[in-house]
């Protein structure tokens with residue numbers, strides 16, 4: 069059976085999407101695709117995930133846009149003298165489960181009319197939302213869930229990253245009516261071995 073793509077997004081940038089994508093890619097042996105890379109082209113998210121996984125099944129698909137500057141994609145594109153055309157961003161063909169990593173959070177602009185959340189809808193993907201515990205994260209997580217629901221985008225669940233806060237996690241999953249997909253503790257060492265072992269903290273999103 070062909071699965072819908074899984075789209076790993078977060079409640080903001082730098083929230084742990086790439087690390088969690090690596091753990092999921094290793095656990096599910098799925099393919100990885102980062103459609104838009106802004107900056108760090110010599111150490112892209114695709115290269116980071118590639119370095120952290122051990123299985124030989126996962127295929128890494130080339131980015132649709134490789135932008136040289138580390139900003140919101142709409143700004144990075146403008147600085148490179150181009151405009152992102154979201155309609156040209158087509159999921160790569162594969163018989164394997166495809167995991168897609170977004171850029172920043174849901175309402176990050178691709179150009180002056182389309183946001184990351186519009187791309188998720190266009191790609192007919194299901195979302196894994198990465199949240200992290202900080203004062204204000206309940207608001208950011210529930211707003212993200214609300215935006216997805218408003219557009220009828222399926223939510224596989226919320227994955228919590230870092231320090232545990234059980235009451236926050238309970239509130240988010242109860243009010244948001246979304247599955248809790250586990251919590252990744254802070255990792256002192258990030259390498260192939262620890263990424264493989266970290267799979268135990270994550271509940272495989274149900275089919």
Ligand SMILES: Nc1ncnc2c1ncn2[C@@H]1O[C@H](COP(=O)(O)OP(=O)(O)OP(=O)(O)O)[C@@H](O)[C@H]1O
Pocket residue numbers: 078080081082083084085086087088113170171172173229230252253254255256258
């Ligand atoms: N659980 C964790 N333990 C240790 N370090 C972590 C953890 N989660 C994230 N980090 C570190 O925090 C930084 C940001 O994480 P990451 O690159 O995964 O964020 P991101 O959401 O993918 O950012 P972007 O929006 O740029 O794609 C990285 O250096 C990553 O290794």
Ligand SMILES: C[C@H](N)[C@H](N)CCCCCC(=O)O
Pocket residue numbers: 081082106107137138139140141171172173175176
């Ligand atoms: C460059 C960075 N690492 C991400 N890829 C893009 C983050 C864009 C955030 C925009 C915003 O929400 O203000």
Ligand SMILES: [Mg+2]
Pocket residue numbers: 085086113169
């Ligand atoms: Mg990333």
